Amino acid sequence: MxxxxxxxxxxxxxxxxxxxxxxxxxxxxxxAIEGQALPRIPDEFTLYHDVLPLPGQLNxxxxxxxxxxxxxxxxxxxxxxxxxxxxxxxxxxxxxxxxxxxxxxxxxxxxxxxxxxxxxxxxxxxxxxxxxxxxxxxxxxxxxxxxxxxPFYNLPALRFNPDGSVFSxxxxxxxxxxxxxxxxxxxxxxxxxxxxxxxxxxxxxxxxxxxxxxxxxxxxxxxxxxxxPNNFQGYPVASVVPRADGRxxxxxxxxxxxxxxxxxxxxxxxxxxxxxxxxxxxxxxxxxxxxxxxxxxGRLAGPRDIPPTNPEEYAKSDEDSRFFYGRVAGVAQGSQWEARAVDEEDADYLTIPAAGEAVSYVISTVDYNTFGTSQIQSAPMLARYSDTAYRAHGNYGVHYKIRLPLHNATDRPQRIALSLQTPLQDETLKHGLRFLRNPVDRIFFRGTVRVQYETETGQQQTRYIHVVQRQGEEGEPLLRLALPPNAQQNVTVELIYPPDATPPQVLTLETLGNASARTRPPATVESAPVSDVDESADSLSPVPPATTSTTPLPVINTAAEVTETDATDLIPASMDQFLAD
Structure with a gap:
């Protein structure tokens, strides 16, 4: 050889x-999530509806x-x-x-x-x-x-991103x-x-x-x-912990x-x-x-990360112990997950829920965090080092493509809303999701989602939307669409799971109607606003042009742009906790 x-x-x-x-x-x-449901939080609420595994599988x-x-x-x-x-x-x-x-x-x-x-x-x-x-x-x-x-710009929850100029x-x-x-x-x-x-x-x-x-x-x-600098020889070696001087x-x-x-x-x-x-x-x-x-x-580079917990051994042990996911170094199996959500395996359509009802499909689930579905989407490892993750937790860089052939089986027009959401972890709740009324400032998702859909006249429309979500955030709809009676319209949602994110999330399809149908929280809690689809907008053209964006970015904090940033600028909040523990 x-x-x-x-x-x-x-x-x-x-x-x-x-x-x-x-x-x-x-x-x-x-x-960095423990293998149990989070304790109940006074600020939380629960929405009850079916939470399902995502159809399909990794390639x-x-x-x-x-x-x-x-x-x-x-x-x-x-x-x-x-x-x-x-x-x-x-x-x-x-x-x-x-x-x-x-x-x-x-x-x-x-x-x-x-x-x-x-x-x-x-x-x-x-x-x-x-x-x-x-x-x-x-x-x-x-x-x-x-x-x-x-830099990690402070962006709104949703912003159109037809040319890739919006990012955090x-x-x-x-x-x-x-x-x-x-x-x-x-x-x-x-x-x-x-x-x-x-x-x-x-x-x-x-x-x-x-x-x-x-x-x-x-x-x-x-x-x-x-x-x-010329005094590079005076730098300490990596194994020496430097004294903290406040900088x-x-x-x-x-x-x-x-x-x-x-x-x-x-x-x-x-x-x-x-x-x-x-x-x-x-x-x-x-x-x-x-x-x-x-x-x-050479040897393996360092310093080495915290070793992971063996999922099989953990399942047989005391579940009160901490579960460490570890980080990935190896060969994972699977670069794309294609899903087609339908009523039954041989069906050609997905019947939308009754008015006021919803259904959610899980995305990027990991061990002990599947929202009660028991579906672990993390890619298996074909080869790995003994001190690195047993699975490719988070599926970073994996392309998710979810087809939704929506069918309105009623004799009345219906309006649906499609949302990406980041619920609180809970493996005990089988038919619902927990959220926070006022999500804490721990961003769990930031990335661009592509939504393709058909208008009533059969025209294909495409929108790119940059999404920012915090832990426990119900999220604003990516799309609201009107479905005529007894009609079918195709919607496709795609995202490449971003490494700046913390999994898992859900994709929720809701038929707008009775707000109390899912036992919504008290009236003091405002529901997420739903914006209409403007089918004539330039940003919804079938092939968004790759030109300079006319949408202004928020005011840039110049401190976030320099190299001398705090390390927390580079690591999601949940990772900070993981390292601290």
Missing amino acids: FTALAWLSLAPTVVNAPIPPSPAPIVAAVP NVPVFNSNSPELVQQDGILLSTFPGDEMAHADAHLDFAFEGRFDFFAHHIARGLVPDDRRTLFIGGVIYNPNPEPVTLTIGQGVSYLSQEA GPGSRTVADVLQQRRQSQWPRQIVIPPEQTYLLVNAPIPLRRLPFAADATLPPGSILPGA PLPSNGRSLLLHLESDGPVYAATLAMYAPRTDEGEERAPTLQEWLRLLVN
Whole structure:
């Protein structure tokens, strides 16, 4: 096959021209939720209706999923599917070959060791062809952003996003780009990898300072990164905990999502390395040889995340103990979930609920958080490290496509509302969902949703909506639609689950009518407003143009744009609690 020494001779690589500045990456965090229902909260209310598993299932496309450790402060191997033979540390390699379609997902955060740390952490991604014949690697969509390119703006619950200019966090921006069929030109559409050669797919900086050029994910090896301090040798090593002096540590993150296809078996790896220095002390981008040397001789990068709980062992143990999900590093099975919600398996339509009633379908459910459906949607792991997640909790980067062939079986016109919601966790409530009247300021979802539907005249309409939801938020409707008597209209909801989110959510279909039909809370609680669909609006055109948005973004807090942010800017609130515990 090949030897470790052979890899070090594989210097040839394709370097792609950098592209103009682009949006941001995918920030992944695993939900920190215990395996029991939350205690009752005085501010909560319950809506009673059917809560159902989502029809369909994940496809079989493997996903290279590099997310552990999320916070990287030590050089090393993040994820390697290479064989461990002749490697210095065989346990750092999973021996899994990709062939055909596969996704390549990574999200990692760099954080300074001291407040004045301004170094640059690089993430490298390599693809190796072990075959005696050339292999063609097709690069479909590819998107990568730094968190400083996509700050967590304070956005309203809903905002139209026809051109991807509305985002809050790198995850929401990245998946919006992919959902809207964009790709960054920094990656070629196709590359031929010679026999027993390596392709440098990613050479991505995560700087702790502003760079004077676009920090693309494919910087040419040897590129100089100006602005590094000269006293870099005085920095402590990552294993030393710095003294707190009240100043925040600089942080930055990078995520990327690529859709790849190979016509032969290939191995892949992601690695982390602080930028090497020139003789003059300037930082530069690593070379392929340096990445391969780290791959052959390196250990797993650190610091390591909290090890996960084994779901099977936990099910047999005392359920009062804490369940830790862990973060993902390995190969997950499933890149897309297609669902068709109908009355019965052989039916062609979904009868809308009676007036005032509703039905919900769960999305991105995880162990011990399925809203009583017992459906765990987390992708299974085909290969993983022993201290990383047993499943791909959250399904970050997974494309959900839910078809709803709605049927009004009555002889009267009906109006329906379709909403994405983030209920409180409760495994004991089988026919209802718990919400908060005044949701706490812990954002659990931020991302773009695509809604396609038919008008009464049969015209197809498309809208892209950026959604922000807090824990326990009932949510505002994405769509309100009128259905004529005995008529059928098709609605399709799509989203790529954003890494800035904390699962799970539900998609709720409600037929508007009697507000008390689902035992709504007292009249002091205002119901979520429902806005009509303006079928003539430009934002609802069948193919939204990818032009500059005329919708203004909210006032930007400049403090959120600089690199020297608090680490909490990069991690959802639930993740903070997870790390604190």
